[in-house]
Amino acid sequence: MQFVDQARIHVRAGKGGDGVVAFRREKYVPAGGPAGGNGGQGGSVILEATTDLQTLLDFRFSSHFHAADGERGGPKNMTGAQGKDLVIKVPCGTMAIAETEDGETLLGDLVEPGQHLVVAKGGKGGLGNRHFLSNQNRAPNYALPGLPGEECDLRLELKLLAEVGIVGLPNAGKSTLISVLSAARPKIADYPFTTLVPNLGVVPRPDRDGVVFADIPGLIEGASFGVGLGHEFLRHVERTRVLIHLIDATQEDPWAAYQTIQRELAAYGELLVHKPQIVALNKLDAVDESQIPHLMAAFPQPPLLISAAARQGLEALLHSTWALLEAVAA
Ligand SMILES: Nc1nc2c(ncn2[C@@H]2O[C@H](COP(=O)(O)OP(=O)(O)OP(=O)(O)O)[C@@H](O)[C@H]2O)c(=O)[nH]1
Numbered sequence: 001m002q003f004v005d006q007a008r009i010h011v012r013a014g015k016g017g018d019g020v021v022a023f024r025r026e027k028y029v030p031a032g033g034p035a036g037g038n039g040g041q042g043g044s045v046i047l048e049a050t051t052d053l054q055t056l057l058d059f060r061f062s063s064h065f066h067a068a069d070g071e072r073g074g075p076k077n078m079t080g081a082q083g084k085d086l087v088i089k090v091p092c093g094t095m096a097i098a099e100t101e102d103g104e105t106l107l108g109d110l111v112e113p114g115q116h117l118v119v120a121k122g123g124k125g126g127l128g129n130r131h132f133l134s135n136q137n138r139a140p141n142y143a144l145p146g147l148p149g150e151e152c153d154l155r156l157e158l159k160l161l162a163e164v165g166i167v168g169l170p171n172a173g174k175s176t177l178i179s180v181l182s183a184a185r186p187k188i189a190d191y192p193f194t195t196l197v198p199n200l201g202v203v204p205r206p207d208r209d210g211v212v213f214a215d216i217p218g219l220i221e222g223a224s225f226g227v228g229l230g231h232e233f234l235r236h237v238e239r240t241r242v243l244i245h246l247i248d249a250t251q252e253d254p255w256a257a258y259q260t261i262q263r264e265l266a267a268y269g270e271l272l273v274h275k276p277q278i279v280a281l282n283k284l285d286a287v288d289e290s291q292i293p294h295l296m297a298a299f300p301q302p303p304l305l306i307s308a309a310a311r312q313g314l315e316a317l318l319h320s321t322w323a324l325l326e327a328v329a330a
């Protein structure tokens with residue numbers, strides 16, 4: 001599936017620095033004692049949750065992450081410098097799952113902004129020969145190498161897909177809408193079921209983080225019972241906070257179209273049909289102006305009037321969306 005809410009990365013922590021063998025050399029002291037320092041600890045790879053990111057999109061372009069190695073110990077009992085940790089920012093809501101031949105292990109859930117999760121621990125530095133000084137051995141001439149850092153394949157999963165779900169019958173213009181509001185470029189065509197999987201787009205919001213919108217395809221009559229593509233995607237609708245219900249105003253009975261979708265949402269679950277919703281009639285550019293009052297009269301609450309293709313009414317639509325998001329957050 002083509003969701004951008006999953007990413008695979010490889011993480012490798014730094015190797016510990018080697019311990020060293022060294023002896024003190026001092027004036028007037030013929031045979032100085034052991035003085036080889038320990039190696040520094042390798043850097044760890046750490047995930048950090050941030051509200052700056054909404055998707056795992058960035059990981060399509062970089063997928064290998066290595067933290068720095070620790071440095072070798074030095075003479076005069078000097079411990080080598082620690083390798084720097086590598087901090088990878090991920091959106092809040094990201095789950096980190098380690099994938100091994102034996103299966104999968106959930107390493108953790110990054111929920112709160114600033115939360116950290118060590119996904120690969122840096123290797124321990126090796127002990128220098130100074131550490132092995134004892135009464136039995138006054139001049140140990142061995143030291144230990146640093147240990148390798150942990151390494152693993154990680155799957156990142158972002159459960160919180162989108163805050164705003166765009167629902168509506170096939171061909172309503174959902175993909176067109178997300179394409180004019182965000183940088184997403186889904187396929188658009190004048191036949192139903194053009195979109196086969198939900199498209200995500202980040203829609204900029206003034207003075208705030210962008211908001212992830214999802215174009216939820218394939219909802220038709222019977223979707224809640226598994227007809228069409230829609231059933232699988234209703235669970236994504238479940239996770240959104242508000243819905244934009246888009247209706248093609250050029251079809252014969254827009255109100256019937258609205259009710260079809262409402263019935264499917266209701267049949268899937270209480271949660272969906274009671275989700276706050278903005279109703280928008282689309283393709284107003286293709287409707288005869290004299291028809292508009294008649295169209296609107298069918299709806300108990302007047303819907304917003306937009307044209308995604310002609311980019312009309314979008315400001316009002318976004319304005320209502322931000323207000324509704326604020327209201328549900330309060
Ligand atoms: N005249 C007009 N046509 C529009 C508008 N918005 C979308 N369309 C057209 O309607 C058709 C369907 O648009 P899509 O964006 O693919 O619709 P969709 O809801 O994503 O459809 P599916 O992916 O098939 O469910 C395309 O031919 C669009 O060009 C609009 O505002 N005005």
Ligand SMILES: [Mg+2]
Pocket residue numbers: 174175176186187188194195215217
């Ligand atoms: Mg589409």
